[in-house]
């Protein structure tokens with residue numbers, strides 16, 4: 204198993220979390236000539252270059268933007284902020300952004316970007332998304348104001364004053380094998396044509412990761428699994444997941460689908476997958492996904 208981070212992990216910043224509470228430092232950083240901004244617009248990232256080799260744009264002069272800054276961290280010594288410009292109709296025409304780039308969905312350009320830049324965009328996207336969807340207190344319904352440079356939202360009703368923190372939703376993703384040369388791949392109806400992937404699902408309250416793996420496999424394909432082993436994890440801010448990758452060994456082998464979102468699932472041989480030529484009829488998940496890595500490492504291990 205390799206130690207390389209999965210795509211969207213490996214943000215090249217010192218998150219400098221202790222600075223988030225320091226108002227004076229943050230104000231100075233925001234106005235500093237070294238400050239760089241990652242604009243986000245309707246969950247899209249600001250990039251330049253061709254779609255198959257996009258580069259992130261770090262915009263100077265953030266103070267020229269009328270936006271609530273979200274402090275992401277330090278790149279070398281330079282403070283890096285995200286700003287969400289979603290309320291604007293066409294932010295590309297702002298003087299601070301003009302001719303520098305365009306807004307693209309990270310899901311299209313991310314897999315082909317330099318990995319540290321894709322990770323930066325993912326972090327900015329995730330923070331902007333969380334802030335945009337937590338403008339009101341979930342306890343009492345009063346407005347919730349941004350604090351600690353966008354890393355907390357505090358209810359503005361003094362009688363409530365609940366602090367809300369950015370959420371990451373854990374999801375398990377698991378390669379089910381038979382202990383030999385077969386593994387399970389399935390198809391959801393929402394998948395692109397031909398794509399087959401490993402099983403996945405969200406962790407529920409009151410459940411360990413291992414229990415979530417066992418439950419999801421049973422729900423999706425009717426198999427019993429054991430030997431649940433952690434492999435790696437991947438931030439997946441589309442919109443707010445953390446994918447936790449596992450392998451699990453089946454102790455029953457008759458697949459039953461139709462209970463849940465899977466339209467089909469089957470056992471596949473290692474040799475067939477190793478020699479696979481991707482086609483419209485059958486292909487594996489995209490290369491930036493932890494699903495691809497789980498399958499690739501299992502094939503290589505045999």
Ligand SMILES: [Zn+2]
Nearest residue numbers: 340343358363
């Ligand atoms: Zn409240």
